[in-house]
Amino acid sequence: MRILTCSNSCPRWDADTIAPRSPGGLAPMVVSLLNEHGGHWIFTAPPDQPGVSSPIRIGDDIWLHPVEPGEELRHQHYDVISIRLLLGLLHYMHDTSEQPVFDSAMVDAWAGYEAVNQSYAKRLREVSDNSAGDELILINDPHLMLVPEYFAETQAGRASRMTYFLGTPWCEPDYFSLIPGHIRTRILTSLLRCDVVGFHAGRWVDAFLACCARYVPGARVEGRTVILGEHRTELIAMPFPLDTDVLDRMTEADATRRWQSKLAELAGGRKLMLRADRLDLWKNIPRGFQAYEMALERRPELAEQCWFAAVVTTPSRAAGRHQAYAEATEAVVRRINDRFATGGREAVSLIRPGMDDDSRNCVVAGLLMSTAAVVNSTYDGLNLFAKEAAYLLDDDASLLLSANAGADEQLGPFTVTVDPFDLGQTSEAMEKALTGSGGSGRDARRALLRDEHLDGWLTTVFRLG
Template sequence: MKILTCSNSCPQWEGRRLSPRSPGGLVPMLIDLLNTYGGEWIFTAPPGVETAGPVTLDGGIVLHPVQLDEELRHRHYDTISINLLLGLLHYLHDTSVEPLFDNSLWEGWAGYEAVNRLYAKQLAERSANTADELVLLNDPHLMLVPEFFASQQLTRRSRLTYFLGTPWCEPDYFTVLPERIRTRLLESLLNCDVVGFHARRWSDAFLACCERFLPHARVDADTVTYREHVTHVVSAPFPLDVGVLDTMADESATRRWTERLEGMAAGRRTMVRADRIDLWKNIPRGFAAYAAALERNPRMAEECWFAAVATPPSRAAERHLAYQQASEAAVRRINERFGRPEKEAVTLIHPGKGRDSRNCVVAALRMSSAAVVNSTYDGLNLFAKEAAYLLDDSAELLLSANAGVHEQLGPLARTIDPFDLDQTSRAMEESLSVGGGPGAGTAHARRMLLRSESPEDWLRAVFLL
């Protein structure tokens, strides 16, 4: 068996080995699978990183960085992949003013097509097109690759799967896209044998879009038959690598972060969140909910501390910067009202990128009485799985009903409505109260569930092996 994979996301490598590992997510998943089975990985080289062709690593792994000039990268990544498609799939567009399909956006669409065509060409050149070849496409950045790839093969023998780590929106919202784009994306994905998502609700939304916008498609419970080709639609959440978390818990970087965070907590019960500063993470509303809890119960400022770990997005656009500034302003207002210079009520922690940032998260979770995930709409949310594993028996996970991982962890967490500040606020207050946790039985069930997962099981699920 050989894996041939494409993603916009890129790995890091040192010498002849892929690195580093973290507890989960797309890149660690692909690293684990390639280290096990070998194969080739096509990905977008980061800006400013020049490579002279393929990189051959140990274990039969070959990396193929795709070089893009800045103008093409901007059109493909910023204009279409991030602003248009991720905005659509996460319900982020203010439809009173956006998106505006003017000449600039159509130029961006031409760039999106060009990059997808380039990926498909690389894929076709490297595909052996044999029955034991597994072709795995990832990220909304590459949704036209199946169309271009299929056009270069008269008969395909390899298995082709597309996995989207994002949500998928309902048909009414999908009409934000012009007909020629939405039809094109659906038809391209239906060249695949399998289309996968983290949660059944995203799979159902995709099936509903196929049924509504492709009149000649036959949609059944888990399949779409279109132009005589059958595509299976599956939900298969990424597993958590609990072995990595167990190792990180004993690392010196985690001990350093633990000492630092315990000093900041100053003996108070701690609530933690950890997010990349993405627009759907709902960070300002989370702070607003906590402020409401403090207004209702000012003693919480003396007894509790809210630690918010934040990392920057890959390419911060103007909207992301405004979002970060709004989050920082909310923290300042809370501390001006309830904090003291030597004892903040809320702290926004920026550990930076890299493995050390995950050590910060591990340290924070191991000392916390509660963890909160209040995403507006989230494909999975890895932090929720980390929290479910690392929180102790008396600690509680507050989990958005709109996070994809809620299908797995909802019965073992306290569900919150990400748009209801009062409900979220009261859940925070109750979770931080003495004796407010779920108990040892729930914590044990969370850990057993997460220990039962593996990358191999995920691979079998998304390729129907």
């Protein structure tokens, strides 16, 4: 068995090893899969290594293939289409009174998206030997939704297994109609070239099936299978497994202990309520702080008893709406502290550990100390932090989890469900979590998450065995 992976996400590497650049998403799993099975990883060359485009051999069995699109294509493919248009669409982030606008600039950007997808497909054809049962092709990210089309159009037949896994939500058909008909049909038809299309949650599967039924001429939806011509595509819901062994080791790491000391000093004996997010629009950080502000208005003494901290990181190419969103988040934090900071201590804080190797230790340290953890995403494909919190929080701590996070499907029985748009309901849940008796079921949560394994995920998403 060997793995061929296409993703926008990229690793770090040296002569002998590869490592993920961040703890979330597909990258850590690809690193583990390649270390075990060998294979090829095709990815967009990182901005800090723009000149790298030749294949790179790691050890005996791993090959890395950076795709260097150049700055103009990178902007069109990544910034305009992948992030602003497609991620905005799948996360319901478009203000339809103003966007999206399909003018000549968007047409040009779409051509750039096509060009980058063609580059990926070309590289994939070069490394594929099309071997039945042995070669597994895994494509990830909305950045590459035309790769299956371009890859398949030159093949008379395909013996290898091909799966497309989307770590994002998928929107309902009415919202999917925000993009032009020829684009939405083409995206869906391309994905239906795969043997399996996977998501983290069943609700995203159902939305995808509804889009296929409405927008793909000739498609038949039978249960969770789509039949188009002679080809059958199976839809699955299979969340990424949590690597609990890594978390167990991190709880004892020196970097985690250093962060525990630092956070304990900042808390100053107060209860800690924690969240950890990248500053993406759908993470809903300002509303989370506003909900806590409402709790402080009802119970000003909470500022002396509790501390709400958000561990945040910045997207790699933050611009436009992301910058405005970060500024809005900082403004809410300043306002709350102007109103409720006491004894020289902030009532709420933004913690920016940066992208150093110990940034995840900061999150682990915080969860080990927390009375509550908060995830209030507007829409989220999974939310890894929710799974980490479910594993690390004590029995007397509560996990507040958005009903619109994919992780809610798996963790719902162990969490307090919050409506991400209802500040009053979220505020009351926060107050209860900080002043009540806390959660329960830690052993059951940990048993559920320890039962997950990468081999089981791989078997399911490729329908092996």
